[in-house]
Amino acid sequence: MTSLQRVANRPTWLLSRANARAQALLADAFAAEGVRGYHFRLLAALDELGPASQAELARSTGVDRSDVVATLDDLVGWRLARRDPDPVDRRRNIVTITARGTTRLAGLDAVLDEVQAAVLGPLTAGERAALVRILAKLG
Amino acid sequence: MTSLQRVANRPTWLLSRANARAQALLADAFAAEGVRGYHFRLLAALDELGPASQAELARSTGVDRSDVVATLDDLVGWRLARRDPDPVDRRRNIVTITARGTTRLAGLDAVLDEVQAAVLGPLTAGERAALVRILAKLG
DNA sequence: CTGGATCGTTGGTGATACCAACGATATACC
DNA sequence: GGTATATCGTTGGTATCACCAACGATCCAG
Numbered sequence: 001m002t003s004l005q006r007v008a009n010r011p012t013w014l015l016s017r018a019n020a021r022a023q024a025l026l027a028d029a030f031a032a033e034g035v036r037g038y039h040f041r042l043l044a045a046l047d048e049l050g051p052a053s054q055a056e057l058a059r060s061t062g063v064d065r066s067d068v069v070a071t072l073d074d075l076v077g078w079r080l081a082r083r084d085p086d087p088v089d090r091r092r093n094i095v096t097i098t099a100r101g102t103t104r105l106a107g108l109d110a111v112l113d114e115v116q117a118a119v120l121g122p123l124t125a126g127e128r129a130a131l132v133r134i135l136a137k138l139g
Numbered sequence: 140m141t142s143l144q145r146v147a148n149r150p151t152w153l154l155s156r157a158n159a160r161a162q163a164l165l166a167d168a169f170a171a172e173g174v175r176g177y178h179f180r181l182l183a184a185l186d187e188l189g190p191a192s193q194a195e196l197a198r199s200t201g202v203d204r205s206d207v208v209a210t211l212d213d214l215v216g217w218r219l220a221r222r223d224p225d226p227v228d229r230r231r232n233i234v235t236i237t238a239r240g241t242t243r244l245a246g247l248d249a250v251l252d253e254v255q256a257a258v259l260g261p262l263t264a265g266e267r268a269a270l271v272r273i274l275a276k277l278g
Numbered sequence: 279c280t281g282g283a284t285c286g287t288t289g290g291t292g293a294t295a296c297c298a299a300c301g302a303t304a305t306a307c308c
Numbered sequence: 309g310g311t312a313t314a315t316c317g318t319t320g321g322t323a324t325c326a327c328c329a330a331c332g333a334t335c336c337a338g
Contacts, residue, residue, distance in 0.1 A: 066327090
């Protein structure tokens with residue numbers, strides 16, 4: 001596609017192009033499953049944290065609270081998660097992943113595995129490991 | 140911010156997080172200059188290609204034609220580029236970077252340099268070189 | 279009891295990326 | 309010359325992720 005010399009070796013440019021390609025593949029794969037990135041992120045957090053308030057979900061995933069609301073509306077509508085009032089604090093809901101949600105999440109993990117393989121196809125095993133290490137260091 | 144174990148070592152996840160951080164810094168830096176990513180991309184392409192049609196700009200930058208129109212409206216409005224009818228083909232405009240545009244582009248290059256340094260700060264020189272090489276290979 | 283903080287919700291915006299449709303123009307072919 | 313197909317620039321639209329503001333309800337410390 002683009003071949004602008006001015007940016008060809010700029011790390012931020014290369015990062016954005018690589019990310020764009022990866023996200024496009026991932027978005028397509030998720031779309032085929034009827035979900036988006038935010039859905040996956042919330043399900044993953046619920047699976048890992050156990051029942052949590054919406055604000056906890058927002059903090060643990062980095063997704064804005066208002067986007068947690070909208071995404072969770074979908075998940076609850078699909079019966080992948082449940083929302084109950086918190087008996088301890090009336091301001092809160094407690095969100096729980098359902099068995100359906102857990103199953104669905106496992107399916108999405110498999111989708112993710114395929115996308116990793118597709119995105120990283122051109123790299124050697126050593127390069128993949130180096131990429132992961134370096135990107136993690138950028139965190 | 141987020142610490143989801145499920146995705147912690149997924150290359151696509153690490154890539155999206157690293158990119159998000161880089162783009163946030165870049166967007167802020169560009170915003171302080173009154174431009175966006177697309178503006179920079181079009182200016183860079185004009186500088187490199189010389190006068191070009193809008194469709195050529197779209198193809199060389201990967202920016203959709205309709206987004207080229209909107210972005211170019213800004214650039215022309217700021218007198219960073221000029222749009223003239225192509226005498227050879229009445230369907231086309233020929234777009235040219237202005238002297239103001241060239242000067243502005245040089246300023247944005249400096250901004251980009253600073254952002255690279257900020258984004259890549261945590262890495263050693265060797266790691267930076269490896270990152271560039273690997274990301275370029277993903278292209 | 280008051281002030282400040284937190285929660286969930288509603289509503290909004292922006293950047294990037296992408297798509298559809300249309301009138302004007304160009305070109306190859308019959 | 310006419311027709312079919314392609315290209316151009318424009319207008320209009322959508323989606324996703326990311327982020328922000330405001331508000332009523334609730335909680336808690338002083």
